[in-house]
Amino acid sequence: MYSQTDKMKDRKKSFAKLLIFIAFLIVVLIYLQTRKPVEPTYYPHERYGYNGPKSDLDDLEIKFDTERVDEISNEIQKLINSTEQCDFSDFNSESEGSRIAKSAMDGFQKCVRPIFDSFNGDSRELFDNWVNSTRKCDFIDEYSNLDILGITNRDEIKWLIYPKCQEENIHVTLGVGHDIRAEMKLKKHQPNTKFYGVDPMIDINYELITYDLNGSFFAFALANETKIQYFPVLPKLETYSKQAVATLDVGYFFEKLLKLRRIDTLFLDIESGEEYFFDYFSKGGKFDEIGMSICQFNIEFHPGYTKNYDFVYKFLEQTIKDKRYIFLRPAHHVPGFFKMYFLNLENKECVKKFIG
Ligand SMILES: *[C@@H]1O[C@H](CO)[C@@H](O)[C@H](O)[C@H]1NC(C)=O
Numbered sequence: 441m442y443s444q445t446d447k448m449k450d451r452k453k454s455f456a457k458l459l460i461f462i463a464f465l466i467v468v469l470i471y472l473q474t475r476k477p478v479e480p481t482y483y484p485h486e487r488y489g490y491n492g493p494k495s496d497l498d499d500l501e502i503k504f505d506t507e508r509v510d511e512i513s514n515e516i517q518k519l520i521n522s523t524e525q526c527d528f529s530d531f532n533s534e535s536e537g538s539r540i541a542k543s544a545m546d547g548f549q550k551c552v553r554p555i556f557d558s559f560n561g562d563s564r565e566l567f568d569n570w571v572n573s574t575r576k577c578d579f580i581d582e583y584s585n586l587d588i589l590g591i592t593n594r595d596e597i598k599w600l601i602y603p604k605c606q607e608e609n610i611h612v613t614l615g616v617g618h619d620i621r622a623e624m625k626l627k628k629h630q631p632n633t634k635f636y637g638v639d640p641m642i643d644i645n646y647e648l649i650t651y652d653l654n655g656s657f658f659a660f661a662l663a664n665e666t667k668i669q670y671f672p673v674l675p676k677l678e679t680y681s682k683q684a685v686a687t688l689d690v691g692y693f694f695e696k697l698l699k700l701r702r703i704d705t706l707f708l709d710i711e712s713g714e715e716y717f718f719d720y721f722s723k724g725g726k727f728d729e730i731g732m733s734i735c736q737f738n739i740e741f742h743p744g745y746t747k748n749y750d751f752v753y754k755f756l757e758q759t760i761k762d763k764r765y766i767f768l769r770p771a772h773h774v775p776g777f778f779k780m781y782f783l784n785l786e787n788k789e790c791v792k793k794f795i796g
Pocket residue numbers: 493494568569572
């Protein structure tokens with residue numbers, strides 16, 4: 441028989457159950473509230489076991505002459521607008537531009553070479569400490585006549601010098617990654633520019649390059665061979681993941697498809713694909729073979745993906761030895777990767793066009 445006290449007990453029990461349920465709901469609600477919105481994961485560096493320096497983009501790179509980032513003054517824009525047609529026939533190695541280029545290369549060699557040598561073959565040590573140990577070399581007197589300006593992308597800065605004479609400029613972006621903020625600024629500052637964009641992912645990138653930049657878009661990855669390879673790519677859902685993509689030899693692409701002799705500005709950020717053709721830039725390398733010069737480029741190295749720190753080491757070693765490019769503005773964009781700006785001081789047309 442149900443007694444009055446049994447009924448009370450039952451009621452207490454269901455009340456307790458209700459309380460537990462409400463408490464559970466509150467916990468779930470609090471959890472949902474505090475959970476951060478899903479941020480786009482740009483690079484799954486932790487998964488690759490990288491534990492080197494943290495990104496120093498925020499505290500260091502931004503400090504570079506912030507006033508010289510993005511907003512170019514009316515005076516500079518006027519200068520860009522008013523320059524004369526490029527004429528490379530009268531290049532003269534005694535010119536002011538040649539003198540500045542030579543002095544910049546000397547300053548670079550004097551400052552950077554001993555620091556590079558001090559790493560003595562330890563590529564991981566170099567990778568972790570390069571930014572800190574060479575930052576002082578960005579401010580040497582010998583660079584004071586190079587008009588290096590920064591333009592911001594979504595989460596980083598691209599460095600470049602604007603041309604000192606008029607002609608159609610050639611810009612190439614390898615690895616679009618849904619972001620053409622810097623390219624749009626370039627287009628605004630120097631409207632007479634032909635844009636090429638390459639990315640294995642068509643979504644978003646196609647529209648950005650074709651419609652926003654009025655450029656030519658190509659959907660494949662670049663490497664040193666034409667084949668199917670696995671690469672981290674950025675599909676529409678905004679997380680990098682490894683996928684099978686068709687790669688094309690970058691030398692073949694520039695020489696036979698685009699038929700380029702000179703690239704004025706190159707943005708190279710291809711999620712470790714750069715490892716396959718870093719030697720193309722060297723003296724006597726593939727780009728020399730096909731007779732093509734690159735005046736300036738921003739590159740992001742991704743050894744955090746592959747643990748191949750040696751290629752960065754070799755790339756810098758060869759570049760210092762070649763005395764063709766200076767490199768500066770190093771920054772760890774995100775842990776495991778780092779980026780730098782390279783400027784060609786050897787090619788006559790590059791010197792005339794960008795130095796003076
Ligand atoms: C670089 O130097 C700064 C300031 O000297 C220091 O705070 C930072 O920890 C250093 N970073 C690395 C990776 O050594």
